[in-house]
Amino acid sequence: MNIVGISACTSGIAHTYIAKEKLIKAGHEFGHKVRIETQGTIGVEDELTKEEIAAADLVIIAADIKVGGKERFKGKKIVEIPTNIAIKAPKQLYKKIEAELNAKQ
Numbered sequence: 001m002n003i004v005g006i007s008a009c010t011s012g013i014a015h016t017y018i019a020k021e022k023l024i025k026a027g028h029e030f031g032h033k034v035r036i037e038t039q040g041t042i043g044v045e046d047e048l049t050k051e052e053i054a055a056a057d058l059v060i061i062a063a064d065i066k067v068g069g070k071e072r073f074k075g076k077k078i079v080e081i082p083t084n085i086a087i088k089a090p091k092q093l094y095k096k097i098e099a100e101l102n103a104k105q
Helices: 014-029 050-055 083-088 090-104
Strands: 002-008 033-040 043-045 058-063 078-081
Touching (some): 002 050, 014 083, 014 090, 033 058, 078 090
Parallel strands (some): 002 033, 002 058
């Protein structure tokens, strides 16, 4: 799958970046292409392009706060989780997502 997403936490520092790295690493292990934008104390980093969003099969929003720009994902399958799920159980998250998508086919 081609996956894009956003990570953001209340302080905008540690959990934002740890969630991003965990989602990318686990996604790659499952054979997915993953790009995660961060929204933190220094603003938006690695902002997703319109082309990346258009090509995405899935959007993961790992956030403990309200994130900006969610309207960009209109019409996309969106999974919203707290950052602690992305940090503690990213592989289980991907397994659950894959199982749910396969059940719909």
